[in-house]
Amino acid sequence: MSVQERKQRERAERERLIVATARELAEQQGWDAVTTRRLAERIEYSQPVLYSHFRGKREIIGAVALEGATEMAVAVRAAASRASSPRERVAALARSYLDFAARNPAVYDALFQLDGGLAFAHEDTPEPLKDAFAALLESLGEVAGDGVHPGLFTEVFWASLHGLATLTRAGRLPPEDIEPRVELLVDRLAVV
Template sequence: MSTTERKERERARRHELIIATARELAEEQGWEAVTTRRLSERIEYSQPVLYSHFSGKDAIVTAVALQGFGELAEALEAATAPAADPRSALEAAVRAYTAFAEEHPALYEAMFSRSVDLPFGQPDTPAPLRAGFEAILRVLTPFAGGRDPALLAEVGWSSIHGLVTLARDGRLPPAAREQRLALLADQLAAAPADRARGRGREHRQGEDPADTPLG
C-alpha cells in the first residue's frame, strides 16, 4: 500500500469515526450536547483535524442525516421483502418506519428536524435520500389507481412522519399506537373508487329525508 493510499484510508476512517461519535453522543444526551470540542475529546483528535473533515456542527448533522436515510431505506427493504402481497408490504413498511424512528430518535431528528444542507426532491438529491423515498414509493404504487404514485408516496410519507412526530412529542396516547398504524395502512391502501363509495354512503346516511327529491 502506498503512502497516499494509507493516508486516504486513515482519513476515511477518521471521517466515519466523527459521524459515529456524533450519533452516539446525540443518542445519549441530545444534539445540544454535540459540539466540536466534545467530539474532539471523545475521538482524541484536535479540533483543527475535525474541521479538516467538516466545516462545523451543521455539516456533521448533515452527514449523520444522509447516513440515516440510507439506513431507513435498508430497514424498509428488509421489512417489505418477505411480504406475500402489496397490502402486507404496506403494513410492514408503516411498522418498520415507525420502529426505526422510535429506536433512533436522535438520528431521526437529524434527518427531519435539524438544520441540514440536503436538497430534497431535486435533481441533485443524494442517493440515500432517493432510496428512502423510493422504498415508500414502491409499497404505495400498487394502491395509486389513477393517482400520481409519487404524490401518493409524498402524502403517505407525510402521514407516517406526522404520527411519529406527534407520538414522540407526547401528543398521542401510546395505548392506541397499533390501532393508529393499522388505520393509516387501511387509509393508504384504499383505492380511489373505495373512497368515493365511502363518501357516497356517508352523504346518503346524512341526508335529510325532506331534502330527498321525489320521483
Template sequence: MTIEERRARDRTARRRLITSTARSIAEKEGWDAVTTRRLSTEIEYSQPVIYKHFASLDEITDAVALEGFEELAIALRKARLAAAADGAVGAVARTYAAFATDAPALYDAMFVISTRLPFGAHSPTALSVAFAEMRAAIAPRVGGEDVDVLTEVLWAALHGLVVLDRAGRIEQGRLDDRIDVIVNRLVVDAS
C-alpha cells in the same frame, strides 16, 4: 496499497469515527451536547482535525443524516421484500415508525433539525433510495392514483405520527392502530 489509498482509507475511517461519535453523543444526551470540543475530547483528535474533515457541526449533522437515510432505505427494503404483497405497505410503515422510535436523535438529524440537504427533485441518493423503497411498497396498491403523491402523503403522515407520539401529544400505545388507519385509507384492494 498505495500511499494515497491508505490516506483515503484513513480519512474515511476518521470521518466515520467523527459521525459515529456525534451520533452516539446525540442519542445519549441530545444534539445540543454535540460540539467540536466534545467530539475532540471523545475521539482524542484536536478540533482542527475535525475541521479538516467537516467544515462545521452542520456538515457533521448532514453526514449523520445521510447515514440515517442509507440505514432507513435498507430497513424499508428488507421489510418490503419480507412482506406479502398485500402487507408490504403496512410492513414498511411499521418499519419506518420503529426506525424513528429506536434512534430518535438519528431521526431528528434526518427530519427535525434544520439541514442543508435538499429534499425533492435534487435529493441526495440515500434519501431518494429511501423514498423509492416506500414508493415500491405502495405503487402496486394505489390503483389509478398518483403514486408519488400518495408516497409523500404516507411519508408525511408517518412522520407526523412519530413526532406527535414521541412528544406525548397523542394518546400513547396506539401507534400501530394509527398506522393501520393510514395504510387502509391510502391503499386500494388490488383484486
C-alpha cells in the same frame, strides 16, 4: 504511493469515527449535547480537526442523516419483502418506518428535523435520500389507487407516517395506540 494511500485510508477512517461518534453521542444525550468540543474530545483530537473534514456542525449532522437514510431504506425494504400481500406490505412498511424512528430518534432528527444542509426534492438531492424515498415508493405505489399519481400518494402516506413519528416522540401523542393508528392509516389510505 503506498504512504499516501495509507494516509488517505486513515483520514477516511477518522471521518467515519467522527460521524459514528456524533451519532452515538446524539442518541445517548440528544443533539444538544453534540458540541464540537465534546465531539473532539471523544475522538481524541482537537476541535479544528473536525473542520478539516466538515465545513461545520451542520455538515456532520448531514452525514449522520445520509447514513440514516441508507439504513432506513434497507429496513423498509426488508420489512416489505417479508410480506406477501400488498396490504400486508404497506402495513409492514409503516410499522418498520415508525420503528426505525422510535429506535433511532437522533438519526431521525438529523434526517427530518434538523438542518443538515441537505437538499430535498431537487435533482441535486443526495442519492441515499432519493433511494429512501424510492424504497417507500416501491411498496406504496402499488396501492395508490386508480387515477392517483404514485408519487403524490407516497408523499401523503409518508407525511402521515412522519407526523405520527414526530408527534409521538415529542410527547404530543400518547405512545400507546401505535398499532391501531397504523391499522387505521393503512386501511383508509391504501387501495388494495
